[in-house]
Structures are given as C-alpha cells and as structure tokens.
Amino acid sequence: MTAAPTEYSPRVSRGAYLRLGRELMGLAWKRVPGRVVLVFGLQAVQVGLTAAIALGMRSTVNDAIQGRAHSALVAGVVVALACTSSMFCTSLVGGSTLYAVEKTALLDLMPQVHRDIATLEGIEHLERTDVLDRLTVVRTGMWMLMFGLFSAVRVFFTVLQLGVTLLLLGSIDPWLMSLLVFAGVPLWWERLGKRGVIRAETDTAEQVRLQRHLFEVATTAGSGKEIRVAGSGTEIARLQRAAFDEAVEGRYRALVRASVLKLAGWILFTLGFAGSLWLIVYRAAHGHGSIGDIVLSITVATTLRTALQGTVSESSGAAQAGRVIAPYLWLRAYVAEERARVQGTAMPPETLSEGLVFEDVTYVYPGTDRKAVDGLNLTIPPGSVVAIVGEYGSGKTTLVKLLEKFYRPTSGRILVDGTDLAALDTDAWRARSAAAFQDFGRFKTVFSHNVGFGDLPRLEDRAAVQAAVADANAQELVRRLPQGLDTELGTETGGVDLSEGQWQKAALARASMRTSPLLFVLDEPTASLDAPSEQEIFERYMVRARSLSRRTGAITIIVSHRFSTVAGADLILVLADGKLVETGRHDQLVDLPGGRYADLYGLQAAAYSAS
Numbered sequence: 001m002t003a004a005p006t007e008y009s010p011r012v013s014r015g016a017y018l019r020l021g022r023e024l025m026g027l028a029w030k031r032v033p034g035r036v037v038l039v040f041g042l043q044a045v046q047v048g049l050t051a052a053i054a055l056g057m058r059s060t061v062n063d064a065i066q067g068r069a070h071s072a073l074v075a076g077v078v079v080a081l082a083c084t085s086s087m088f089c090t091s092l093v094g095g096s097t098l099y100a101v102e103k104t105a106l107l108d109l110m111p112q113v114h115r116d117i118a119t120l121e122g123i124e125h126l127e128r129t130d131v132l133d134r135l136t137v138v139r140t141g142m143w144m145l146m147f148g149l150f151s152a153v154r155v156f157f158t159v160l161q162l163g164v165t166l167l168l169l170g171s172i173d174p175w176l177m178s179l180l181v182f183a184g185v186p187l188w189w190e191r192l193g194k195r196g197v198i199r200a201e202t203d204t205a206e207q208v209r210l211q212r213h214l215f216e217v218a219t220t221a222g223s224g225k226e227i228r229v230a231g232s233g234t235e236i237a238r239l240q241r242a243a244f245d246e247a248v249e250g251r252y253r254a255l256v257r258a259s260v261l262k263l264a265g266w267i268l269f270t271l272g273f274a275g276s277l278w279l280i281v282y283r284a285a286h287g288h289g290s291i292g293d294i295v296l297s298i299t300v301a302t303t304l305r306t307a308l309q310g311t312v313s314e315s316s317g318a319a320q321a322g323r324v325i326a327p328y329l330w331l332r333a334y335v336a337e338e339r340a341r342v343q344g345t346a347m348p349p350e351t352l353s354e355g356l357v358f359e360d361v362t363y364v365y366p367g368t369d370r371k372a373v374d375g376l377n378l379t380i381p382p383g384s385v386v387a388i389v390g391e392y393g394s395g396k397t398t399l400v401k402l403l404e405k406f407y408r409p410t411s412g413r414i415l416v417d418g419t420d421l422a423a424l425d426t427d428a429w430r431a432r433s434a435a436a437f438q439d440f441g442r443f444k445t446v447f448s449h450n451v452g453f454g455d456l457p458r459l460e461d462r463a464a465v466q467a468a469v470a471d472a473n474a475q476e477l478v479r480r481l482p483q484g485l486d487t488e489l490g491t492e493t494g495g496v497d498l499s500e501g502q503w504q505k506a507a508l509a510r511a512s513m514r515t516s517p518l519l520f521v522l523d524e525p526t527a528s529l530d531a532p533s534e535q536e537i538f539e540r541y542m543v544r545a546r547s548l549s550r551r552t553g554a555i556t557i558i559v560s561h562r563f564s565t566v567a568g569a570d571l572i573l574v575l576a577d578g579k580l581v582e583t584g585r586h587d588q589l590v591d592l593p594g595g596r597y598a599d600l601y602g603l604q605a606a607a608y609s610a611s
C-alpha cells in the first residue's frame with residue numbers, strides 16, 4: 001500500500017488553530033471542568049485587581065498628602081489585600097493549568113495518537129521518515145498542545161490587563177497610550193524569532209533521530225557485541241557526533257537570531273518607557289496632575305511592562321505549541337486519509353475453496369523506485385504448503401507482508417477465494433491468519449501472555465496456551481523457567497531474559513495460538529535455532545499444516561533459506577529480484593537443468609557435505 005503523500009506545511013491556518021482550540025477546550029471541559037472554571041475566573045479577577053491596586057495607590061498617596069489619614073489607611077489596606085490576592089491567584093492559576101494540561105495530554109491526546117498509528121492497516125507508515133519525524137515531535141511535545149491552549153487563554157487575559165492599564169494611562173495623558181506601539185513591536189519581533197526556532201527544530205528532527213538511534217546502537221548489548229568485534233565503535237561515535245553537530249548548528253543559529261530580535265525589541269520598549277516617565281514628571285512639575293497621579297502613572301507603566309512581559313511569554317508559550325500543532329494536525333489528516341482509502345468490508349470465507357491468486361502483483365516501497373515484487377502471477381491452491389526460496393533481498397518477506405495486508409500492491413491484486421484482498425475487512429482477515437516472522441516481537445511480560453497475545457480473546461486460556469507451547473516444542477523451555485508459564489520476562493522489569501532461540505520459540509508458540517487460520521505464515525521462524533531443533537519444528541509444523549488444510553483449506557507459507565526444510569512443500573516458489581523465476585515441487589526443480597533452485601540447492605548441499 002503506497003500511502004498518499006499528505007502535503008505538509010509548518011504554517012497552520014487561523015481557522016485550523018481556532019478549530020483545534022475549540023476541540024481542546026471541549027476536551028479540557030470534559031476531563032477537568034472545575035479547573036477550567038478556576039483558570040478563567042481567577043484570571044478575570046486578576047484584571048480587576050490590577051486596576052484596584054493602581055487606583056488604590058493613587059488614593060493612598062493623595063489622601064495622605066491631604067491629611068485624610070483614615071481614608072489613606074483604608075486605601076492602603078485595599079492595595080495590600082489586592083496585591084496578596086493577585087499573588088494567590090497567580091499561583092492557583094499556574095497549578096490548575098498544569099493539572100489540566102497533564103490530565104488531558106497524558107490521558108486523552110497521547111493515547112489517541114498511539115491508537116491512531118498502531119491501528120493503521122499497514123506498516124509502511126512506520127517506515128516513512130516524514131511520519132516518523134512528525135511522530136517524534138508530537139511524542140516529545142504533546143503536552144505543549146494543551147499548554148499552548150491555556151497560554152492562549154492567558155494571552156487573552158493579559159491583553160485585557162494591558163487594555164485596562166492603557167486606559168488608566170490615557171486618563172492621565174492620552175500621549176501615554178503611545179507606549180502601546182513600543183510594546184507591540186517587541187512582541188512581534190519575539191514571535192518572528194520563535195517561529196525561526198520552530199522551523200529549525202522541524203528541519204533538524206531527522207538528524208536528532210539519527211543521532212539518538214546511533215547512540216542506542218552504540219550503547220545496547222545486542223549491537224554492542226558486533227561493534228566491538230568489528231571495531232566500528234569510533235566510526236559510529238563519529239557519525240553520531242556529525243548528526244548531532246548538524247542538528248545543533250541549525251538550532252543554534254535560529255536561537256541566536258531569536259535572541260537578537262528579542263534584545264532589539266526590549267531596547268525599543270525601554271526607550272518608550274523612559275520617554276513616558278519623562279512626560280509624566282514634566283506634567284507634574286508644570287502643575288498638571290497630583291503627586292498621586294505620578295504614583296499612579298509609574299505603577300501603571302510598571303504594570304504595563306509586566307502585562308506586556310506576560311503577553312510576550314504567554315504568546316511564546318502558545319507559539320511553542322505551534323511546533324507541535326502542525327505535525328499533530330498533519331498526522332491526524334494522514335491517519336484520516338489512510339482510513340478513508342481503506343474500504344475493505346467483505347468478510348473472509350469460513351474455509352478456503354479456491355485458494356490465493358496473484359494477478360500481476362507489483363510492489364515498490366515508498367521512497368524507492370526498485371520493484372521489491374515484480375509482476376507476480378500465481379495461483380496457490382487451497383490446503384497447500386508453499387515454500388518461498390531465493391537469495392537475500394529477493395522479495396520473500398515482502399510477498400508475505402502483502403498477504404498479511406501490511407502493504408497494498410502498488411499495482412495488480414491478490415484474490416482470496418475470488419475476492420480482492422483489498423476488499424476484505426483487514427481485522428477480519430488478520431483474525432484468520434497466524435504468523436511467525438524472522439524479526440519477531442519480544443514482549444516483556446509474563447510468559448503465558450507472551451504466547452497468548454497470538455489470539456487475544458484466549459489470552460487467559462491456559463489450555464490453549466499450553467497447546468500452543470506444545471506445538472512450538474517449547475515445553476522444556478517452560479519447565480526450566482522459574483515460575484513456568486507465569487514467569488515474568490525481561491530483565492528491565494525484574495524478570496528473566498531468554499536466549500535468542502528461546503524468544504524465537506515463544507514467537508512460534510504465539511503463532512500457534514490460532515487454531516483455524518486460513519493463512520499460516522512462517523517467515524524464517526527458526527533462524528535462531530540449532531539444526532536438529534529446526535528440523536523437529538518443521539516436521540511438527542508440516543503435520544500441523546496438513547491438519548489445518550483438512551479443517552479450513554488453510555494455506556501454509558514457509559520462507560526459508562534451508563532447502564532441507566522446504567523439500568516437503570507442495571509448491572516451491574523461487575524468487576530472484578522480486579520476480580518469480582521458477583515454481584514446482586522439489587523433485588521437479590532440483591533436476592531442472594540450469595535452474596536457479598537446482599543451483600542454490602547444489603551449493604547448499606556441497607557446503608553441508610564439506611562441513
């Protein structure tokens with residue numbers, strides 16, 4: 001399935017911002033209504049308190065000068081109370097905002113993104129760098145989405161506060177309102193700088209991911225062994241440094257530019273502020289206005305600066321959210337587009353009667369132009385055991401992935417009993433298939449669940465898990481575990497670790513949980529096992545394949561490099577460069593003069609007899 005190239009723009013339209021804001025506010029209201037009321041109510045109160053403090057200061061000074069001690073005292077107490085209340089409001093608003101942000105981001109938004117990505121039909125999404133880049137940004141900055149919303153609310157109230165202070169200044173002298181111009185420009189410049197930083201972070205996300213990956217490669221035990229043997233540690237460290245250097249360089253330049261813009265803005269505001277102060281003092285010196293007016297002007301001008309600072313920092317908070325909003329909206333659009341493209345609703349048959357038909361199937365991985373599977377035409381009869389062989393990179397796994405609907409053919413189609421696989425309901429089709437892959441999962445949980453995940457509805461069915469364990473010839477492994485089936489796996493969680501071969505046996509047992517699949521795939525599932533274990537397992541699975549075949553007409557597909565294991569298949573497919581070059585049974589292919597299968601078989605047989 002080649003994903004539609006959803007266009008990405010780091011700029012988000014005003015309409016999209018507003019729609020998202022409404023949606024997030026609805027979410028916060030649903031999850032933490034009390035906190036939302038508190039955050040809105042207290043900020044409105046704070047605006048009133050700002051005016052009360054400024055006017056109270058003027059009254060205190062004027063009353064004191066005119067000898068009205070009692071009134072001056074009352075006004076002073078009002079100012080003190082208003083100051084204390086304002087501080088209390090600030091800390092309560094901060095705490096409530098944090099609580100609301102964490103609740104909604106961690107309990108709603110984050111799980112939703114995980115669910116969206118994890119339930120997309122194919123797996124090529126997890127191989128696309130654009131999806132991964134944006135996912136990285138969203139995963140690390142999801143809380144910023146909600147934080148940005150609350151910052152936007154605070155911007156609204158700080159602007160209101162700014163308006164009130166300007167009105168108070170204007171009541172003394174309308175010229176003082178010109179401070180707004182000196183206040184607005186720094187705000188705008190700072191936003192420009194922030195935008196540049198956001199752009200630089202998005203542009204360098206790939207290098208950051210690469211350096212993280214290289215760091216993990218260099219510091220984990222699995223790859224650490226190979227790195228030591230190959231002596232490639234220094235080179236990997238150099239590559240990691242180079243990737244990091246590139247990312248840091250780009251981000252640093254943007255940060256310097258943002259700092260310069262911020263500094264220039266503040267210089268401008270300071271000049272305006274100094275000019276205003278001069279005007280107020282000049283007026284008072286020439287008999288216009290009282291001493292209280294001077295105090296009021298200085299208080300209000302200082303408040304204006306605080307309100308402005310608040311507006312700038314809150315609008316930066318809101319702008320920070322822009323870093324996440326664009327990738328977040330893109331991921332949502334991408335998921336919606338993908339879901340709309342997937343229209344399979346037909347149910348798979350109870351039993352296979354016609355089998356699988358490949359009609360000119362071609363697959364090209366996104367971002368490449370090489371055909372991993374190239375014009376495949378083929379019929380696989382129901383109930384058959386099919387082996388796919390071929391050199392490394394010949395397209396064996398891709399073929400299997402197409403059958404599991406991890407990808408959709410770039411062209412051509414696959415029919416299941418005459419129905420296009422694309423038209424089948426993906427979940428229903430997968431529920432009728434079972435698979436063990438070479439890059440199997442290692443679920444660090446209790447062993448019985450590790451196996452039971454193969455058929456979720458029977459996760460707790462001990463008998464089913466034990467039967468699957470027996471199918472994979474893993475009883476001895478379970479016997480040796482300290483708590484048998486109930487043993488916790490994974491040293492990170494305090495459990496035991498398994499060897500590569502033991503993990504592989506667990507994966508095989510998992511693949512054996514479903515008892516009536518229509519498709520059973522074994523994609524090199526025994527590569528980590530020794531030769532006798534492999535032989536024994538294949539013999540068991542051959543018996544299982546025949547029994548499934550009788551019950552549901554199931555097709556078993558085995559991908560293997562070892563010819564001894566594929567000789568018993570009903571049909572062998574030989575792939576080379578994505579093309580089907582030979583098909584037939586072992587006895588037909590092995591004697592084909594100049595045949596590729598015969599060549600490969602001859603080489604392997606010679607290698608075994610020489611060893």
Ligand SMILES: Nc1ncnc2c1ncn2[C@@H]1O[C@H](COP(=O)(O)OP(=O)(O)OP(=O)(O)O)[C@@H](O)[C@H]1O
Binds near residue numbers: 366390391397399
């Ligand atoms: N996710 C991917 N993105 C791009 N190209 C890929 C991807 N996976 C595989 N390919 C390419 O597609 C071709 C077929 O790969 P595939 O894994 O199907 O081969 P294979 O026969 O299973 O190989 P192996 O025996 O090594 O498992 C190879 O050229 C491979 O490099």
